[in-house]
Amino acid sequence: MRTFEFIRPKDPAEAVAIAAQAETAQQGANIRFLAGGTTLLDLMKLNVETPVRIIDINRLPLDTIEATPEGGLKIGATARNSDLAHHAKVRRDYPVLSQAILSGASTQLRNMATTAGNLLQRTRCAYFRDTAMPCNKRDPGTGCSAITGSNRTLAILGASEHCIATNPSDMCVAMAALEAIIHVQGSNGMRAVPIGEFHLLPGETPHRETVLEPGDLVTHVTLPPPPFAGATATKQVYLKLRDRASYEFALASAAVLIAIEDGNVTGARVALGGVGTKPWRSPEAEASLIGQAAIQVNFRKAAEMALRDAKPQSENAFKIELAKRCLTHALNMAVAA
Ligand SMILES: Cc1cc2nc3c(=O)[nH]c(=O)nc-3n(C[C@H](O)[C@H](O)[C@H](O)COP(=O)(O)OP(=O)(O)OC[C@H]3O[C@@H](n4cnc5c(N)ncnc54)[C@H](O)[C@@H]3O)c2cc1C
Ligand code: SF4
Numbered sequence: 001m002r003t004f005e006f007i008r009p010k011d012p013a014e015a016v017a018i019a020a021q022a023e024t025a026q027q028g029a030n031i032r033f034l035a036g037g038t039t040l041l042d043l044m045k046l047n048v049e050t051p052v053r054i055i056d057i058n059r060l061p062l063d064t065i066e067a068t069p070e071g072g073l074k075i076g077a078t079a080r081n082s083d084l085a086h087h088a089k090v091r092r093d094y095p096v097l098s099q100a101i102l103s104g105a106s107t108q109l110r111n112m113a114t115t116a117g118n119l120l121q122r123t124r125c126a127y128f129r130d131t132a133m134p135c136n137k138r139d140p141g142t143g144c145s146a147i148t149g150s151n152r153t154l155a156i157l158g159a160s161e162h163c164i165a166t167n168p169s170d171m172c173v174a175m176a177a178l179e180a181i182i183h184v185q186g187s188n189g190m191r192a193v194p195i196g197e198f199h200l201l202p203g204e205t206p207h208r209e210t211v212l213e214p215g216d217l218v219t220h221v222t223l224p225p226p227p228f229a230g231a232t233a234t235k236q237v238y239l240k241l242r243d244r245a246s247y248e249f250a251l252a253s254a255a256v257l258i259a260i261e262d263g264n265v266t267g268a269r270v271a272l273g274g275v276g277t278k279p280w281r282s283p284e285a286e287a288s289l290i291g292q293a294a295i296q297v298n299f300r301k302a303a304e305m306a307l308r309d310a311k312p313q314s315e316n317a318f319k320i321e322l323a324k325r326c327l328t329h330a331l332n333m334a335v336a337a
Pocket of ligand 1 (some may be wrong): 032033034035036037038039040041042057077078103104105106109112113114115116117118119120121168169170171216217218219247248249250
């Protein structure tokens, strides 16, 4: 790891002003915010990230979790993943978020990891973390080693000829289904970004992963009130399939929220993890569920819709069927819950 200057700003405004001097907020940033450090420090040890200034945001007043007057939830950027997953309102109103967070990493990591850090965690593509290998995301224009290499765990949705890396977050999949809003303090003030617009597809610029610009500090995330108010039965489930039962990233996961009246689906939210280059909401699957009987055959049709644009790489065609079964089973679990 190289040397760096360590800075403790007195307030968010100072943190933003210092970070605004960075050349980029994307890969290769020379100034970085430090939250839990569970992504950033790993990448610094590997020389994948080489910031010369680190801004420690842990002492800023950004760690509260509180109900909003509208009945939603405001989650501070440095709220720890453990605190969020175990928060009484999250367990009661947003169980899909609690389940998603608790399915990730380990207790120790979740005790350190923060909300904003989780939103901004980096891909686990092995070539991205190996500076001896070409990687367009780490070093633009060098090529993508994964396309002709080991790609079993990588994306089948949203990939480009320049990058096929999967977004690894579990929390973000639940937040996509919950329509979270990311609040950002930048040089020009505050702005709110829907989670569906926060992460970028790789396209020709895989090193650009989010809409963040130099200086942008995520201050908090808000969740609207739980959807489908008034429905007799609303169920939420996060199901994660992986190579081992714990401490492993998803090969495929599904966050589902479903409202059922008289045996028919009246509301549906569907998002997939482990298969997309960003947390993958599926409006197609949601539309196919509405008005249909809440039964297996219709859940499988929704899964077919969710994966209809999937494009496998040389080693991961199995993920298409895996993701379909994951979503179908998650919907079955929701009905049975
Ligand atoms: C062994 C291991 C297993 C894991 N398994 C899983 C898993 O199964 N599922 C899963 O979802 N995740 C998993 N993770 C990832 C883990 O969830 C993330 O490392 C963690 O959420 C990152 O949060 P952090 O606070 O530590 O971020 P940091 O490492 O501190 O920061 C990450 C990035 O976010 C930026 N950043 C942080 N806060 C802000 C802010 N407020 N505004 C702007 N930028 C900010 C930092 O500059 C940095 O670029 C695993 C990690 C490890 C090490
Ligand atoms: S998939 Fe993306 S992150 Fe992995 S080697 Fe290719 S460009 Fe790099």
